[in-house]
Amino acid sequence: MPDKIARPAAEALRDAAKQLTASSPTPRLDAELLMAHALERSREDMLLRLPDLTVPEEFAALLERRAAGEPIAYILGTQDFWDLTLDVTPDVLIPRPDSETLIEAARDVFAGNPPRRIADLGTGSGALLLAALRVFPQAEGIGVDASAAALAVARGNAERHGLSPRAAFALADWRQPGWADALGGPLDLILCNPPYVESGAALPASVRGFEPHSALFAGPEGLDDYAVLIPQFASMLAPGGIAIVEIGHEQAEAVSALAATHRLGAALRRDLAGKPRALVLVPEG
DSSP states (O other), rough: OOOOOOOEEEEHHHHHHHTTTHHHHHHHOOOOOOOOHHHTSSSSHHHGGGGGGGTTHHHHHHHHHHHHTTTHHHHHHHETTTTTTEEOTTTSSSOGGGHEEEHHHHHHHTTOOSSSEEEEETTTHHHHHHHHHHTTTEEEEEEESOOOOHHHHHHHHHTTTTTTTEEEEEEEOTTTGGGGGGGGSOEEEEEEEEOBBBBTTOOOOHHTTTTTTTGTTTTTTTTTTHHHHHHHHHHEEEEEEEEEEEOOOOOOOOOHHHHHHOOOOOOOEEOOTSSEEEEEEEEEO
């Protein structure tokens, strides 16, 4: 039986991009990332050598997963955030560039007076905590999550980036009494990207079908977790401390009003697209 003829990678990329058009807003980029992953090369190196490359056997299975809607980050097992490449699994929400707005806000607020103790509530992959520790190299932090599987991912990311000596992690659920005991005392900076999607919201299949619902949905108006957390912030913060929370782009007014009832001033931060993305919450009086 004759040997199977190896298919040129360039030809396969063209066909793969066409196949992914219905399931991805970036079909060519996704095809390139999957091919590079299958070849165990960087995307840049693959593109430089593309005329000489053939398709590895693993590519077809990767392409099938993406065509079925699975997020590219879960297939590749990594996602870039801030200046970090983080491991991700279906146990954690995929970090989004929009969430870097929280890190930018913290950097601006604490310019010249960096925080010493940081907490990331609902840490997931550890993205916010680890990025903050990169920005504030003298700080220590703790990431809290109700998922032991998510904490395992976060711990692995801290180790990968040499941040384990300054990053602790704790299993705790902010819906349970006494959960804040795990934080170990007053905090200078609280970062939190809580679930804030309305339970009936229409989401892309790649999100609703693959990412953890516990990290997405927060009741009919998407405000349930804010209602639990915001009343507790003032008692958790050290003098001069602040909390920065991510919000949905239509939630600024509602979350600001909730904060005001608990004597927290709210300053809005917008993401790179100009959409409301975070609130900096400061205790009043």
